Amino acid sequence: MADRAKERRDTQYGLLTAIAGEAGVSLGTVSKVVHRRRDVGEATRARIEALLERHGYVRPWEGDRQAPRQILAVFRDLSGPYTLEITRGIVEAAGDMGVEVIVGTTSKRSISGWLEECVEAGARGVIIVISMLTEQDQHRIVEQGLPVVLVDPLSAPSPNIPSIGVTNRNGARMAVRHLLDLGHTRIGMVAGRSHSPAGAARLHGYRAALTEAGIAYDPAIVRATDFDFGEALTATRQILRDREPPTAVFAASDAQALGVLEAARQHGVAVPGELSVISFDDTLVAAMACPPLTAVRQPFQRLGHEAMRVLMRLADGRAPASPRIELATELVLRTSTAPRNAAQA
Amino acid sequence: MADRAKERRDTQYGLLTAIAGEAGVSLGTVSKVVHRRRDVGEATRARIEALLERHGYVRPWEGDRQAPRQILAVFRDLSGPYTLEITRGIVEAAGDMGVEVIVGTTSKRSISGWLEECVEAGARGVIIVISMLTEQDQHRIVEQGLPVVLVDPLSAPSPNIPSIGVTNRNGARMAVRHLLDLGHTRIGMVAGRSHSPAGAARLHGYRAALTEAGIAYDPAIVRATDFDFGEALTATRQILRDREPPTAVFAASDAQALGVLEAARQHGVAVPGELSVISFDDTLVAAMACPPLTAVRQPFQRLGHEAMRVLMRLADGRAPASPRIELATELVLRTSTAPRNAAQA
Numbered sequence: 001m002a003d004r005a006k007e008r009r010d011t012q013y014g015l016l017t018a019i020a021g022e023a024g025v026s027l028g029t030v031s032k033v034v035h036r037r038r039d040v041g042e043a044t045r046a047r048i049e050a051l052l053e054r055h056g057y058v059r060p061w062e063g064d065r066q067a068p069r070q071i072l073a074v075f076r077d078l079s080g081p082y083t084l085e086i087t088r089g090i091v092e093a094a095g096d097m098g099v100e101v102i103v104g105t106t107s108k109r110s111i112s113g114w115l116e117e118c119v120e121a122g123a124r125g126v127i128i129v130i131s132m133l134t135e136q137d138q139h140r141i142v143e144q145g146l147p148v149v150l151v152d153p154l155s156a157p158s159p160n161i162p163s164i165g166v167t168n169r170n171g172a173r174m175a176v177r178h179l180l181d182l183g184h185t186r187i188g189m190v191a192g193r194s195h196s197p198a199g200a201a202r203l204h205g206y207r208a209a210l211t212e213a214g215i216a217y218d219p220a221i222v223r224a225t226d227f228d229f230g231e232a233l234t235a236t237r238q239i240l241r242d243r244e245p246p247t248a249v250f251a252a253s254d255a256q257a258l259g260v261l262e263a264a265r266q267h268g269v270a271v272p273g274e275l276s277v278i279s280f281d282d283t284l285v286a287a288m289a290c291p292p293l294t295a296v297r298q299p300f301q302r303l304g305h306e307a308m309r310v311l312m313r314l315a316d317g318r319a320p321a322s323p324r325i326e327l328a329t330e331l332v333l334r335t336s337t338a339p340r341n342a343a344q345a
Numbered sequence: 346m347a348d349r350a351k352e353r354r355d356t357q358y359g360l361l362t363a364i365a366g367e368a369g370v371s372l373g374t375v376s377k378v379v380h381r382r383r384d385v386g387e388a389t390r391a392r393i394e395a396l397l398e399r400h401g402y403v404r405p406w407e408g409d410r411q412a413p414r415q416i417l418a419v420f421r422d423l424s425g426p427y428t429l430e431i432t433r434g435i436v437e438a439a440g441d442m443g444v445e446v447i448v449g450t451t452s453k454r455s456i457s458g459w460l461e462e463c464v465e466a467g468a469r470g471v472i473i474v475i476s477m478l479t480e481q482d483q484h485r486i487v488e489q490g491l492p493v494v495l496v497d498p499l500s501a502p503s504p505n506i507p508s509i510g511v512t513n514r515n516g517a518r519m520a521v522r523h524l525l526d527l528g529h530t531r532i533g534m535v536a537g538r539s540h541s542p543a544g545a546a547r548l549h550g551y552r553a554a555l556t557e558a559g560i561a562y563d564p565a566i567v568r569a570t571d572f573d574f575g576e577a578l579t580a581t582r583q584i585l586r587d588r589e590p591p592t593a594v595f596a597a598s599d600a601q602a603l604g605v606l607e608a609a610r611q612h613g614v615a616v617p618g619e620l621s622v623i624s625f626d627d628t629l630v631a632a633m634a635c636p637p638l639t640a641v642r643q644p645f646q647r648l649g650h651e652a653m654r655v656l657m658r659l660a661d662g663r664a665p666a667s668p669r670i671e672l673a674t675e676l677v678l679r680t681s682t683a684p685r686n687a688a689q690a
Contacts, residue, residue, distance in 0.1 A: 289635065
């Protein structure tokens with residue numbers, strides 16, 4: 001279908017170009033007439049309309065009732081590396097499906113505004129990324145049957161709105177087990193805030209791994225912050241001043257892990273010689289960190305692909321196979337983790 | 346038709362007046378909310394939005410298809426922090442104008458494919474970010490009068506297609522002068538490739554600053570790489586092995602600067618104690634580097650705003666005020682640069 005659509009587009013495009021030539025106007029002017037814009041003189045409009053009719057041109061949206069080929073991807077903001085990876089995942093998956101992606105944020109327009117816009121503009125649906133939905137938003141989505149997929153929502157999961165994320169708890173558990181395998185027993189964590197389901201799940205994974213290894217949870221070397229560099233920097237400086245500082249730290253996101261690295265540098269603590277650091281996300285900044293970060297990788301491409309797949313399914317009026325999809329994470333080894341130094345024992 | 350539009354306008358006006366009365370605010374306040382201006386309190390905004398919705402108000406530019414409110418922003422890929430900053434700048438500026446942004450890449454569809462899509466879909470225009478335009482693309486844009494604005498194009502500038510960027514040469518000159526002011530005289534550079542106009546201009550700025558200070562250009566401590574972490578890492582390792590290694594390095598982008606930091610770490614060279622590092626871009630990763638990077642800041646928000654402003658002007662059939670706009674850069678001081686150490690003298 002994508003091929004047929006493209007073929008038709010090419011033919012139509014060629015036709016419009018020919019008509020522009022015949023009418024002695026630019027293609028832009030022909031396009032304006034096709035789209036019934038008002039900023040074209042009447043005589044020109046009439047001449048072009050006549051040519052369009054003579055050549056049997058059919059406006060795409062009038063010729064068939066083919067489903068619109070746009071979706072909305074709405075973010076809280078576009079300020080972190082995570083955002084970029086998700087955007088790329090969605091845009092590429094959509095490109096494969098011949099669908100266009102309108103990218104927006106909730107800084108200028110509320111979630112409910114975007115839901116309205118989806119209806120107004122006739123888009124196929126909305127992917128909402130790490131945002132808090134009000135009860136009213138959720139109610140409306142369900143009541144009106146709007147095709148909506150949530151990626152890493154901040155609000156509590158609703159069984160009626162499909163959401164996609166990764167296996168945060170298990171990924172965190174893998175991260176801590178990696179540190180345990182390297183001989184670390186004093187492991188700190190710069191965690192996310194508990195109101196973030198992803199953040200809470202990563203903390204649970206950390207605790208589960210410690211429990212499995214028979215290590216007591218010590219809140220003195222655990223701090224909850226936003227997924228933010230500056231807050232993690234401050235938190236890590238506190239952790240490093242503990243009477244018995246950790247030999248390894250697990251950060252709940254790349255932005256936080258970079259804060260951990262900077263705190264270590266400020267304290268003159270070598271990474272990984274004196275402190276192993278492991279991160280969660282593996283966005284572009286992880287590989288470019290100093291040292292490059294060992295990290296739990298979120299499969300961003302697959303997240304985008306799954307979000308699109310579920311959204312298209314909803315847009316076709318079919319129920320999602322599952323209200324919640326969790327994709328597996330993967331441990332990526334780089335140079336920020338090392339065996340516990342004998343000197344640290 | 347004009348009459349019908351007027352009639353609708355009058356009805357809408359009556360509706361807005363009624364809503365103002367109901368909300369107990371002025372019509373001006375209602376109008377601000379309708380136009381999504383920011384100078385209205387959140388509570389008031391929410392109350393008015395709720396009333397607008399209840400009464401079925403439709404914003405004129407959202408309700409009719411005659412003046413499409415979409416533009417395309419096309420990137421080579423969505424893989425670097427620069428991309429995210431530009432996307433954000435465009436999406437936010439467009440949001441202020443009530444315009445939606447379709448984000449795409451040239452990985453699945455060529456530039457000419459996107460130009461076609463702009464016409465077919467009736468979008469107002471296309472912003473093309475760091476891409477190479479073929480002569481055919483350029484010819485088509487000019488011939489067909491397509492509204493197109495280039496941001497940091499890789500192709501040679503065309504006087505007929507407006508382009509926007511920053512004062513790359515002067516920004517680079519400022520960066521090197523900062524290093525000179527700190528007493529450095531042996532200054533290396535990890536430059537961009539010469540086929541990139543931005544990369545070439547930054548190298549020229551570096552050379553100009555050296556010349557002004559009476560320092561000979563030494564190609565042994567200058568390497569050209571892509572704006573890429575891994576290539577910069579390799580190049581810096583070579584530079585640091587020079588018989589007379591530099592005490593400071595200027596990197597032509599943040600991705601490259603992170604490679605410089607990692608090379609220094611691998612060589613056991615302290616930043617900024619033994620090596621000052623200055624970057625160009627100041628994307629989100631600069632502030633999160635270890636140590637945080639002193640950098641020449643590109644005004645991403647303004648770039649997005651200017652690109653939108655020029656594009657809307659073209660879409661309205663007006664010529665751009667200038668075929669080329671260069672925005673000023675700004676030096677942001679962080680901790681990766683320091684006075685030349687006496688020990689280095």
